[in-house]
Every structure is written in structure tokens, then in C-alpha cells.
Amino acid sequence: MxxxxxxxxxxxxxxxxxxxxxxxxxxxxxELRCQCIKKESRFIHPRQIQNVELFPSGPHCKDAEVIATMKSGHHICLDPNAPWVKIVIERILER
The missing domain is CATH 1.20.5 (Single alpha-helices involved in coiled-coils or other helix-helix interfaces)
Structure with a gap:
């Protein structure tokens, strides 16, 4: 007992x-899980984007995530395989 x-x-x-x-x-x-369910691959003009965050894959999520904060305040998940997003990622990593 x-x-x-x-x-x-x-x-x-x-x-x-x-x-x-x-x-x-x-x-x-x-975050303890993936943040992106739907990913946008169409081009978004840089003037509309305020900030871009890159989250590498890891134990929280098997896929790398790229989240753009728009000037309107909305957050959009970008497809890291889209050609224009790859260029954005390269520029972020160069900094």
C-alpha cells in the first residue's frame, strides 16, 4: 500500500x-511542433515583407520552416523549395 x-x-x-x-x-x-501547415510558393514582393525568420529542421519539425512577417502583421509560411525563397534564404545566411 x-x-x-x-x-x-x-x-x-x-x-x-x-x-x-x-x-x-x-x-x-x-515551439514543440511544426508551425507551418500550408506553405506559400508564389512570389511575394519584398516591399510587402517586414521580416523573415528561418527555422532549421530539428526534433520539433522534420522540415525547415521559413516564416515571413508581412508589413500588415500577418505571418506567412514560405515554401523553402521555391526558387525565390531559396534566394532569400541565401541572403539571410550571408548576413
Whole structure:
């Protein structure tokens, strides 16, 4: 009986630690999953784009993600295989 209570307390503590770690990662901007569901491949004029972020593939997502913040405030996922997006990525990496 005492072993069951101890085991339950240990499991609850581990679950709480896992949840709090996941929450702390999200609060510092690390997503635990892919952010892009739909990717845009059509050309978007650079004057409409305010910022571009490149997220390499990793444990959170198997695909590299390129997210453009538009001057209107919207976020658009860009297709990293589109020719014009490859040029944008090269310019970002050169900086």
C-alpha cells in the first residue's frame, strides 16, 4: 500500500515537471511542433515583407520552416523549395 502511494507521488511529480518544462520552452519562443501547415510558393514582393525568420529542421519539425512577417502583421509560411525563397534564404545566411 505504501509503495503504491510513493509510486503515484513520483509519477505525479514527473508529470508536473514534464508539463512545466514544456510550458517554459514555449514561453521563450521554442515551439514543440511544426508551425507551418500550408506553405506559400508564389512570389511575394519584398516591399510587402517586414521580416523573415528561418527555422532549421530539428526534433520539433522534420522540415525547415521559413516564416515571413508581412508589413500588415500577418505571418506567412514560405515554401523553402521555391526558387525565390531559396534566394532569400541565401541572403539571410550571408548576413
Amino acid at each position: 505504501n509503495c503504491k502511494i510513493t509510486g503515484t507521488v513520483v509519477i505525479l511529480c514527473l508529470a508536473l515537471a514534464a508539463v512545466s518544462e514544456g510550458m517554459s520552452l514555449k514561453s521563450i519562443g521554442l
